[in-house]
Amino acid sequence: MNIEMIEAAALRLQGHARLTPILSSPFLDDIAGRRVLVKAECLQHTGSFKFRGGWSAVSALDPAARETGVIAYSSGNHAQGVALAARRHGVRAVIIMPDDAPAVKIENTRALGAEVVLYDRDTEDRDAIGTTLAARDGLHLIKPFDDPQVIAGQGTVGLELAWQLRNESLEAADVLVCCGGGGLTSGIALALESRAPALCVRTVEPEGFDDTARSLAAGDICTNARSSGSLCDAIVTPHPGELTFPIMQRLCGSGLVVTEDECLKAMAAAFERLRIVLEPGGAVSLAAALFHPAELSGDTVIAVATGGNVDPALFARAIEGGTSGG
Amino acid sequence: MNIEMIEAAALRLQGHARLTPILSSPFLDDIAGRRVLVKAECLQHTGSFKFRGGWSAVSALDPAARETGVIAYSSGNHAQGVALAARRHGVRAVIIMPDDAPAVKIENTRALGAEVVLYDRDTEDRDAIGTTLAARDGLHLIKPFDDPQVIAGQGTVGLELAWQLRNESLEAADVLVCCGGGGLTSGIALALESRAPALCVRTVEPEGFDDTARSLAAGDICTNARSSGSLCDAIVTPHPGELTFPIMQRLCGSGLVVTEDECLKAMAAAFERLRIVLEPGGAVSLAAALFHPAELSGDTVIAVATGGNVDPALFARAIEGGTSGG
Numbered sequence: 101m102n103i104e105m106i107e108a109a110a111l112r113l114q115g116h117a118r119l120t121p122i123l124s125s126p127f128l129d130d131i132a133g134r135r136v137l138v139k140a141e142c143l144q145h146t147g148s149f150k151f152r153g154g155w156s157a158v159s160a161l162d163p164a165a166r167e168t169g170v171i172a173y174s175s176g177n178h179a180q181g182v183a184l185a186a187r188r189h190g191v192r193a194v195i196i197m198p199d200d201a202p203a204v205k206i207e208n209t210r211a212l213g214a215e216v217v218l219y220d221r222d223t224e225d226r227d228a229i230g231t232t233l234a235a236r237d238g239l240h241l242i243k244p245f246d247d248p249q250v251i252a253g254q255g256t257v258g259l260e261l262a263w264q265l266r267n268e269s270l271e272a273a274d275v276l277v278c279c280g281g282g283g284l285t286s287g288i289a290l291a292l293e294s295r296a297p298a299l300c301v302r303t304v305e306p307e308g309f310d311d312t313a314r315s316l317a318a319g320d321i322c323t324n325a326r327s328s329g330s331l332c333d334a335i336v337t338p339h340p341g342e343l344t345f346p347i348m349q350r351l352c353g354s355g356l357v358v359t360e361d362e363c364l365k366a367m368a369a370a371f372e373r374l375r376i377v378l379e380p381g382g383a384v385s386l387a388a389a390l391f392h393p394a395e396l397s398g399d400t401v402i403a404v405a406t407g408g409n410v411d412p413a414l415f416a417r418a419i420e421g422g423t424s425g426g
Numbered sequence: 427m428n429i430e431m432i433e434a435a436a437l438r439l440q441g442h443a444r445l446t447p448i449l450s451s452p453f454l455d456d457i458a459g460r461r462v463l464v465k466a467e468c469l470q471h472t473g474s475f476k477f478r479g480g481w482s483a484v485s486a487l488d489p490a491a492r493e494t495g496v497i498a499y500s501s502g503n504h505a506q507g508v509a510l511a512a513r514r515h516g517v518r519a520v521i522i523m524p525d526d527a528p529a530v531k532i533e534n535t536r537a538l539g540a541e542v543v544l545y546d547r548d549t550e551d552r553d554a555i556g557t558t559l560a561a562r563d564g565l566h567l568i569k570p571f572d573d574p575q576v577i578a579g580q581g582t583v584g585l586e587l588a589w590q591l592r593n594e595s596l597e598a599a600d601v602l603v604c605c606g607g608g609g610l611t612s613g614i615a616l617a618l619e620s621r622a623p624a625l626c627v628r629t630v631e632p633e634g635f636d637d638t639a640r641s642l643a644a645g646d647i648c649t650n651a652r653s654s655g656s657l658c659d660a661i662v663t664p665h666p667g668e669l670t671f672p673i674m675q676r677l678c679g680s681g682l683v684v685t686e687d688e689c690l691k692a693m694a695a696a697f698e699r700l701r702i703v704l705e706p707g708g709a710v711s712l713a714a715a716l717f718h719p720a721e722l723s724g725d726t727v728i729a730v731a732t733g734g735n736v737d738p739a740l741f742a743r744a745i746e747g748g749t750s751g752g
Binding site (some may be wrong): 118140147184208372374376409419 | 444445446452468510547672700702734735738739741745
């Protein structure tokens with residue numbers, strides 16, 4: 101993994117991924133006690149940064165290899181990102197999803213042109229299904245984070261940030277990134293190492309699923325006790341990736357951990373002050389920016405808001421709870 | 427009013443207003459039966475395009491005249507736009523608001539640094555209060571739409587649109603604009619007349635408050651029977667402006683009218699598919715794009731989504747109602 105791979109991904113993404121805006125509000129600055137800049141990646145195609153990694157991986161394939169199609173495991177944002185990237189390349193996408201995934205997610209993935217293969221979490225092994233299908237049909241597996249071209253695609257968020265902040269006189273600032281397996285975090289960290297080395301990438305995770313924060317503190321990969329049960333389902337992974345962790349270890353500051361209540365309040369603040377829709381897992385970075393000021397340094401903080409695919413009922417609950425101090 | 431005034435406003439706005447993105451989703455295209463491009467002006471500072479007009483008017487004042495401050499009448503988006511523009515120029519802003527305006531709007535306007543003067547709608551005359559205050563303190567009145575520099579500021583949305591669409595091969599397309607007094611509509615129409623003459627600006631209003639559609643059809647200014655009682659309060663005005671109507675008459679196609687139910691559905695679709703927050707009055711354009719396909723022409727439609735300042739309870743109602751076909 102290196103900056104050249106991210107630059108190459110950026111070229112492939114040009115005209116296909118959206119350059120997402122950086123948003124701000126004096127009201128958020130007042131809550132945080134410093135300037136807050138929000139990279140609104142929820143406005144990316146399919147509603148999350150995952151489209152970048154999906155596009156990067158599909159477009160990096162040799163055309164002959166790509167022709168037979170791609171396969172991915174996901175019930176969420178990665179599924180939609182890969183599905184749309186494949187559709188726009190005119191190739192087949194097979195997405196393996198648990199049969200208890202929300203109906204709307206299955207429908208959406210199908211509506212983006214993917215073939216959805218459902219499996220029973222209790223009795224079937226998705227890896228076995230995937231391996232069989234991939235071998236039979238010559239499908240190329242696109243992993244959600246531990247894939248160099250996926251990391252390179254997500255890293256284009258970092259290139260954009262460096263470019264968008266070029267006129268700001270930021271001596272140093274924390275860049276808060278919602279962290280699951282670490283594909284986005286490690287990609288951004290590599291991009292900023294090269295383009296804006298004064299910026300320090302910090303991971304943010306929900307309480308109880310802070311595998312990356314603990315891994316960074318321990319200097320070795322740690323695992324979460326639970327694998328589900330978080331509102332922030334989009335960023336819950338058992339542990340950091342094998343490719344991503346060494347990059348995060350070398351380049352990132354200490355990890356931050358926020359509560360679910362702080363996530364919901366951050367969603368309400370983003371609704372009211374930025375007029376964007378965030379899902380809980382996409383709001384942990386803003387939650388840390390707003391509600392953990394003592395753990396940050398500098399007069400500006402940058403929060404990458406990573407996704408906005410959220411059920412209406414949960415979003416309604418978040419915004420009707422209201423912001424504290426907003 | 428001419429294109430040079432809009433270009434001059436664009437120069438003054440550079441680095442101050444946000445260049446708002448154009449968003450899209452294959453799911454919205456499917457509902458509308460054509461490609462739908464949404465100019466997300468709800469992401470502008472203060473949550474609506476009104477910041478552009480406010481900044482344009484404040485920045486156009488002679489510095490000596492500006493020094494004493496500005497005054498505006500508004501309980502909504504214009505108030506916040508003028509307040510923030512004045513604050514960033516370091517000048518005083520007095521906003522005259524009815525004393526029954528929602529507390530949160532009064533608080534927000536004050537939090538943006540404005541002095542709020544409350545009046546009783548039943549017993550006091552806001553014009554008299556404004557005139558007295560303006561004369562006493564030398565404040566410059568910034569009208570919400572019938573002001574050349576305000577129209578010029580709103581017209582910068584049109585310049586941006588033309589620039590953002592420069593690589594699209596749009597033979598012809600309707601540009602749908604949420605219309606109150608017509609400041610935004612006339613500004614965009616003037617900008618596109620010069621920069622993208624194949625695009626046809628069409629006004630969109632809520633049922634029962636379709637003064638502009640009727641005025642355009644009649645060739646003369648018509649007035650609404652009611653002055654309140656619409657969910658789309660941000661775009662309810664008694665009739666088109668004296669400056670704005672002749673411009674709209676010369677440049678716009680026929681006006682469109684949507685129901686409140688269509689607005690709520692458009693808000694839900696924007697939430698689910700674009701991850702942006704729209705207020706009812708900011709969603710009428712998208713409602714027309716999605717639900718009035720037979721009244722439009724071309725294979726692409728552009729909807730200017732004008733604002734996103736909405737109460738959580740109303741937004742929750744819109745998104746929990748769900749989209750039809752979305």
